[in-house]
Amino acid sequence: MNDVHQLLFAHRSIRKYTDQAVDKELLRTLVQAGQAAATSSFLQGATVIRVRDPERRERIATLAGNQVHVRTAPEFLVLCADLKRPGSCCEQYNKPFAGDFTEHFIIATVDVALMAQNMVVAAEAAGLGVCYIGGIRNNPREISDLLKLPRGVYPVFGLCLGYPAQDPEVKPRLPLDVVLKEECYSDEGDAQRIAEYDEVVREYYRTRTGGGHGICWSEQVAGLLSEKSRPHMRQFLADQGFTMK
């Protein structure tokens, strides 16, 4: 395992930060490192919005489920899937815009995620800690209005950045053989592997700083998938032009 591998394996979300500001040039380098990631069909369908205004931050923190680190992080970015920018090129070339297929939604969403992960790796390589904020999809309409997102653009997630003022443990992941399959999909043997993993997760939650609920992975995801999740998303996306034909 080389240094970069060690860096990747050391990832954990950081939600408490020192007062140290993130150098503006460093921030710009991080976003450029994000841009260097692969982009489907060269679309470059991502826009990053840096939010510094304390009131706007406070409002987003509340809308994202009262996540205090959205307010306190030295830097907070909203990563948006953007089909407006490439779409406006259709006008320029007198072509009809047809970018409202499910496929376009996938392309733009994946573009944003690849970009974000490069930014995260670049940030952690510079000593920063990060935390993804999926909670901005709790109230995507209000967030979009706050950020003046036009039709064709939607906020995929937020990203908090800052120098870590905490040192949490790395969260254990599923056993590799559950996730990596040879030739075909198969879940043979996975029940036992997951049962063992569940005990590891239970122990992680029991012992981590601040204590925890001690539930296991299976129970946690069963809870997640047995309830409606952000049922407003479909209509919100349609309103933003992502009709997913």
Add this chain to the structure above:
Amino acid sequence: MNDVHQLLFAHRSIRKYTDQAVDKELLRTLVQAGQAAATSSFLQGATVIRVRDPERRERIATLAGNQVHVRTAPEFLVLCADLKRPGSCCEQYNKPFAGDFTEHFIIATVDVALMAQNMVVAAEAAGLGVCYIGGIRNNPREISDLLKLPRGVYPVFGLCLGYPAQDPEVKPRLPLDVVLKEECYSDEGDAQRIAEYDEVVREYYRTRTGGGHGICWSEQVAGLLSEKSRPHMRQFLADQGFTMK
């Protein structure tokens, strides 16, 4: 800029590989590095399928738009969004499965992309070259049948890996100020920035190894967004259980 930043900035797709095999342990490390990425709500909604069988590879290469590197790459992986694995935990806890919302589709798709990008960074850090294969969405039904993907799982993209036997230029990206905005979305000044960038891209295509078509970014993405793109995706996803409520 540190070493990791330089690594990220040096990314370009590699489609020609030497005969050197990818060590099995290295491959496993790469997938584990992928698993180390953030995962929304701890879902871990990704499964990686390693395809080695030459006939299956040949078939996938054809289905993905006759991409010869899918056949010739020392390693070829299909990265799948997987709600079946966590979904089966609902049964275990006697909860109803409700994981068919648009939000679940986003969570799983983003999970796959974050994981993949970590794998790509880890691979490039080990001297490998990679190429994402979005073309597997050309014929997702046939690919899913070949890989025996059950309901709740869909192939997001493929990934070719191998030691580079080519050294293509890095493809120029949009100017940073087009992509990074302060406080709110705005495209003020972008028309001029993009016009200048278009000339850079035109030059890149004109001069790159093997010659090129010499079109610019705006023209390329106008073409992409003015035509139907994989219009089968919506129905395919619904058939796989991603109904996007």
